[in-house]
Amino acid sequence: MSKPTFVYVTYIRTTPDRLWAALTDPKTVERFWFGMTVECEFETGSSWALKFKDGRTADTGEILEAIPPKRLVIHWRNEFKPELKAAGFTRCTMEIELADYYPDFGGRAVKLTITHEANADTGAPMIDAVSGGWPKVVANLKSLLETGDIAFA
Amino acid sequence: MDLVFKALADASRRDLLDRLRADNGQTLNQLCAGLSGMSRQAVSKHLAILEEANLIATVKRGREKLHYLNPVPIHEIAERWIGKFERTRLDALSDLKKALESSDE
Incomplete structure (x- = not known):
């Protein structure tokens, strides 16, 4: 893995425990991830799968690190598009920190940083594919935790 | 913001x-x-x-x-102002589709 291909940061008015619960609870994931469901025990070494509403498998992988409520690292590969599957495994890291500063209106918040790294030689198609979706997923997650509703349906 | x-x-x-x-x-x-x-x-x-x-x-x-x-804060801005108009437009399109398809009968 070379340097991260993208880094997304959002500040959410919530607690690290609630954010961790949202990221690891299949019912909550389904709400902010456009109906995708996640199958995983969220322990280091667990297998991980992201599925479409109709049950088809979108992505699979393994949890490389699970330190609740701080750090989740997923070894992540696409399964449904041959050209993306060929791009190989990527590494997605989600980090949760308490921040003293909240860009919208100050005060304490939780900072969520998502980085996605891919193989420098072959990973470009996969990173292109996921980079467009992440900001909407993250905006939905923030909206769900702060207001109880999603932003994008 | x-x-x-x-x-x-x-x-x-x-x-x-x-x-x-x-x-x-x-x-x-x-x-x-x-x-x-x-x-x-x-x-x-x-x-x-x-x-x-x-x-x-x-x-x-x-x-x-x-x-x-x-780009996350820019998406939050889009969600606040643009998202609302997108929904209205989609509703209008869906009404138009219904109207056109029913007039075929």
């Missing part, structure tokens, strides 16, 4: 975001090399304003600090 609009209200800062959009994860040195008209201090100051607005995220790699374009 004020911070985002203030940060975007400057052409040099928008230029820096464009540079990261073209090549994400640059160091201060790399960003300065592409900008002949701006001092290192000025670039550094602009980057600090962009980071404060959460429009760029930074990652430390060894002694280097890499800068990444962070």
Whole structure:
């Protein structure tokens, strides 16, 4: 893995425990991830799968690190598009920190940083594919935790 | 949100975001090399304003600090104003489709 291909940061008015619960609870994931469901025990070494509403498998992988409520690292590969599957495994890291500063209106918040790294030689198609979706997923997650509703349906 | 609009209200800062959009994860040195008209201090100051607005995220790699374009606050703006209009337009389109399809009968 070379340097991260993208880094997304959002500040959410919530607690690290609630954010961790949202990221690891299949019912909550389904709400902010456009109906995708996640199958995983969220322990280091667990297998991980992201599925479409109709049950088809979108992505699979393994949890490389699970330190609740701080750090989740997923070894992540696409399964449904041959050209993306060929791009190989990527590494997605989600980090949760308490921040003293909240860009919208100050005060304490939780900072969520998502980085996605891919193989420098072959990973470009996969990173292109996921980079467009992440900001909407993250905006939905923030909206769900702060207001109880999603932003994008 | 004020911070985002203030940060975007400057052409040099928008230029820096464009540079990261073209090549994400640059160091201060790399960003300065592409900008002949701006001092290192000025670039550094602009980057600090962009980071404060959460429009760029930074990652430390060894002694280097890499800068990444962070589009999440811009999506939050889209969600607040544009999303609403998109929904209205989709509703209007769906009504039009219903009306046209029913008139065929």
